[in-house]
Amino acid sequence: MTDQPCSTCPLGRFCLPNDLDPAELPALDAVAHRRLRLKKGALVYRVGDPVMAIYAVRLGTLKSHVATEDGRSQIVGFHLQGEILGMDSVFGPFHLSSATALEDTQLCVLPVSALRAALPRLPSLRRQLVLALAQEAQHDRVMMTTIGLMTAEERLVAFLLGLSKRLSARGFAANEFVLRMSREEIGSYLGLKLETISRLLSRLAEAGMIAVHHRRIRLLQPDALRSIHRRSRSVPALEPTDRCTAPGSGPAPAILDTLATP
Amino acid sequence: MTDQPCSTCPLGRFCLPNDLDPAELPALDAVAHRRLRLKKGALVYRVGDPVMAIYAVRLGTLKSHVATEDGRSQIVGFHLQGEILGMDSVFGPFHLSSATALEDTQLCVLPVSALRAALPRLPSLRRQLVLALAQEAQHDRVMMTTIGLMTAEERLVAFLLGLSKRLSARGFAANEFVLRMSREEIGSYLGLKLETISRLLSRLAEAGMIAVHHRRIRLLQPDALRSIHRRSRSVPALEPTDRCTAPGSGPAPAILDTLATP
DNA sequence: CGGGAAGTTGAATATCATCAACGGTAGTGG
DNA sequence: CCACTACCGTTGATGATATTCAACTTCCCG
Helix, strand or coil, X not given: CCCCCHXXXXXXHHCCCCCCCHHHHHHHHHHCCEEEEECCCCEEECCCCECCEEEEEEECCEEEEEEECCCCEEEEEEECCCCEECCCCCCCCECCCEEEECCCXXXXXXXXXXXXXXXXXXXXXXXXXXXXXHHHHHHHHHHHHHHHHCCHHHHHHHHHHHHHHHHHHCCCCCCEEECCCCHHHHHHHHCCCHHHHHHHHHHHHHCCCEEEECCEEEECCHHHXXXXXXXXXXXXXXXXXXXXXXXXXXXCCCHHHHHHCC | CCCCCHHHCCCHHHCCCCCCCXXXXXXXXXXXXXXXXXXXXXXXXXXXXXXXXXXXXXXXXXEEEEEECCCCEEEEEEECCCCEECCCCCCCCECCCEEEECCXXXXXXXXXXXXXXXXXXXXXXXXXXXXXXXXHHHHHHHHHHHHHHCXXXXXXXXXXXXXXXXXXXXXXXXXXEECCCCHHHHHHHHCCCHHHHHHXXXXXXXXXXXXXXXXXXXXXXXXXXXXXXXXXXXXXXXXXXXXXXXXXXXXXXXXXXXXXXX
């Protein structure tokens, strides 16, 4: 039940086809032909499930999350349109996090079996996937220092600016957007409590830097926000992962090229 | 100036040669022939340096660290004997963290140029390096939830148990060891202050769970420590990266095999 | 519409950070 | 080899930041 092949998908450069060798597009169509439709709140997979496939977000937003034995939980990532989902387990055959749709969502399914069969002849696609894996790693590195080094306000500002950047890279407005997640989910992602998020949003609004109406956010003074962010940012500046910010740009990847291009 | 080739290195299974196709050992010897001797406190590389090589720790201990524009800093990893260093930058040709020796240290140098030339004919070595990269990613994921979800005491206990496990995997005593890092460095790694580390060590000692003499630590009640750790641990249990805990064991890596074995 | 979830705000509290003083150890150089 | 000093570590008192508990409001969803 193919809806629309990757070769003509409007997401195009925001997703796997970006930077892909055009000759490999038909093969990608074949691998990723299946679609998955999820209602808000539906689970894609949960901790411990065997890794049957990886997924590309066609429409909607999702969260990845983990839990502790005594019931605490943390969100380890949000996934927007065009992003790759399901590569949380690098070693074992089981997922190490769960994934849940934050709204009605459509995913493109790339079965592991199909990938295993097709990838040897698709060096460019394999490179894209290794890139996604590496970007997820970089995201975790950034979040680790975000939570370890920044104050609550700095974390929230970093979150808002990061979201703004990812959304604008996808063609949405940079300074006005709707949060797909609750205050509690933002807090869980940033190592804070929901009340703290609520208070901080009010405080930033009171200071005139943002406007908050429910989940609609407007960045009124992006520069003021950036200056809060800048002082707490690691040097050189790193952003949470966004695989679409710089399509095909930048100098040649060093380690990645060495490892991923046989 | 070759000291000792990897093929006869006593580290053996604790380092790159572990699980390596024996046929590739001579090639590894050729790539990793250079040694680097560092005095305590010496920098291996710093943020922004071009990635000239990756390194294997032959002897000693090091830390990886990042800094913010306003002077805060965080340690993002400690590196023991047999571990791989320098793969912090996956994309760009520049290091994203700095590396400093915590004591007099010897490193084996694997120049990127030599790797680039040799790896296409060394699939098994390439797999080892991708594995190291993935384990670093997993480490960051675990630390992100460690800092985001755990109390100060739980973080410190997790640190001590993790260190114990890594050391015992290398043939050292599991319940008695010497910290190579200061209280401040432990705190920086865990998102805490040095005074907090000091107080917590005293508290754990008072409770009879550990004995502390300067930097010598004895785990007196490992089970009590583990029960503190267990309740805050994510399920399924993840440990901070240790590439030597399970040599050649476990089921076939899923995503990793698919991506790294062409 | 009605009910439940999500969000806001206030007050009290806990945890960890900061400031400060002191003791000990190890490393240095005479 | 010993003495000096600088760094490391400990502990106490105080304070800031974020959490917890709680009451109330608003908004969606059914």
